[in-house]
Amino acid sequence: MAERVLVKGTEAIGEAAVRAGCRLFFGYPITPQNELPEYMSKRMPEVGGSFLQTESEVATINMVYGAACTGRRVMTSTSSPGFSLMQEGVSYMAGAELPAVLVNVVRGGPGLGDIQPAQGDYWQATKGGGHGDYKLIVLAPSTLQEAVDLIGLAFDLADEYRNPVIVLADGVIGQIMEPVTFPEFRDPDTLPKHDSWALQGAVGREKHVVTSFDIDPVVLEKMNFELVDKFERIESKEKRWEEYKLDDADVVITSFGTIGRISKSVVEKAREEGIKVGLFRPITLWPFPYERLEEIVKGKKLVLDVEMNMGQMLEDVKLAVKDNAPIAFYKRMGGMVPTPEEILNALKMELGR
Amino acid sequence: MAMQIIQKKPESLTDKEFTYCPGCTHGITHRLVAEVLDELGIREKTVTVGPVGCSVFAYQFFNTDATVAAHGRAPAVATGIKRARPDLCVFTYQGDGDLAAIGTAEIMHAANRGEKITTIFINNAIYGMTGGQMAPTTLLGMKTTTTPYGRNSNNDGYPIHVSEIIKETKGVAYLARVKVNTPQDVQKAKKAIKKAFLAQLKGIGFGMVEVLSTCPTNWGLDPVAALKWLDEHMVPEYPLGVFVDKVGDEQ
Amino acid sequence: MTTRIIFAGFGGQGVMLMGQILSLAGMLEGKHVTWMPSYGPEMRGGTANCTVVMSDEEVASPVTEKAEVVVAMNIPSLLKFQDDVIPNGFLFINQSVIDRDSNRTDINVIKVPCNEIADELGNLKVSNMAMLGAVVGGTDIVSTDNLFKALEKKLGSKASMIEINKQAVMKGYELAKASLVK
Structure with a gap:
């Protein structure tokens, strides 16, 4: 059996993402989740990945959008006010059907609130948050082992459904230490390649377009219906408790x-x-x-x-x-x-x- | 006797007809970018990041993999793509509302990081798609649908000089302001665009070309008058030139 | 069985580290354990504190009103947490800093002259380890074996410090054992 290690919540989430094959992390400092980007800034270069501290959460989520366009596994983390700033990009990602894992370590609100544990972002996470008709898969861990397991699941669900997945944590999950067992490193060759749609250069094939946009309402409605079908599929298959x-x-x-x-x-x-x-x-x-x-x-x-x-x-x-x-x-x-x-x-x- | 093709549509453009207004110079700049992609042989490794604005349909026109960014965020999206796939060539195509108003932070920081991407910045001093409102680059005194009495610096501030601001950031490898209203200028613009791509391909840093462009529809001029207006009014405010060139001479 | 331990003191007294080393020792002992740093209003008033919950079963709540063990490294911590100790529980008092007695008579109170022990060993920095040793000596919550293993893991990069830390632990450990016999 794999070794149990005593880790902090933010670190558990970060390492779980690395093990799941995440090699791209974009983030902006905000308490109480700073140890997570700090951990990723150290870890990404070690595993041949890329870490970037961005100029804002607005930029962050759009970098996540860009990275996700290539079909590679990408993650960001933030806390409540930062997640509010990301909503525009999240809506675009849902519309463009881009897989990514978004961690929100929820703190007290509304507004600047405070930096203590809270759950006030439930509506934002589950009912939309940004504009338009979309849903995000929302996973809520209660222990660090569960956080580790759900991060792996989050990447898999994001890839399977081409949809952003939120891991909704809070300051307690972020700050506590518990022993966890990490999964083995995911073999990169087993990760979904998304060759059928991702932006990887149109070599010997028709160009790929990733967008949440279509000016023609007939076409856009069709896109909307397809999204709804997908959300219904998720509803029928992915409930966990x-x-x-x-x-x-x-x-x-x-x-x-x-x-x-x-x-x-x-x-x-x-x-x-x-x-x-x-x-x-x-x-x-x-x-x-x-x-x-x-x-x-x-x-x-x-x-x-x-x-x-x-x-x-x-x-x-x-x-x-x-x-x-x-x-x-x-x-x-x-x-x-x-x-x-x-x-x-x-x-x-x-x-x- | 065999016929010889002396001119053809670049491979890097699709067959989709441009949706731009008659006399708008977006089309010229699209073609220049496409010719450069062809000449550099990079169409198959290029990703186009389109903006929100008149050129929101750029993703349909360029025959490359493409996406559409949220308004102003194209440099961030391009950064994400490039960090994920450094082997790809990534460029953004943005207007002045997109790049110089709502997207100021993203362009500034992409330039300052020396992000290895290329940006084509269309400056026509007006919001086209939304119906002729004031842009950050609108000239003083210029009438738009939101400056019906003319742009007044006391209320609206001054035309923003993005290139002059960005040239001070250390990550910029190539930066020039060009125009495309005469055949000679078109040739110069193409050279600049090529260098802005070479800055990326050679891994030197961020490359950008600001293209002074016309908007006959929202300027309320016919196409020929618009070309002339550009010389008379835009150029004095936005002088042409190469601000940064770390690429050096080709070949 | 579940044991809840609150470590409290000034920032800089090594309160968080004590909790983390004990948690690690608990993990090595094969127990379930959760370490949680001070949160909410607990953070006010200049005391740093953390709670360790150690259990044979999966730890449910990391948050607690009562504790089997409270470690008070300074006076504000004593005043704040002494009433949280359950009857027959343990209160460890850093005698070097706290010049008064607890108001509780229904619990085990063990006073540890942390600074003096550390001073005797020649390094004031190990005073928290004297206290940690006392906690383990008083409660037998983990073995000294696992405590030392945890110490080595945690201080890995400062190998030269391990020996003196172990000595401080043993001094505290023996002192606690002796004071329980009394």
């Missing part, structure tokens, strides 16, 4: 990312007090696992959604739960991270205990 102690549970906690793991401690503590609680943790925030959540909550006493935002995933939870169970919501914001103890107290209040 974790179920934890749900079989005998009376109460279902729904939460993602860092709160997802904190909620596991709540489950344990509640059970010590005789309250049967289980956890449903979406791993793909888009596509959201509506059907499975609906199935699970039938006959439950309570669904408690817990987030570090004003109730963003709550909307999807409501869409899934419908009137099958009462829903309560507990939130912290502004970079405040709830402890298991306070979530348990909130849960007991809801149950009238």
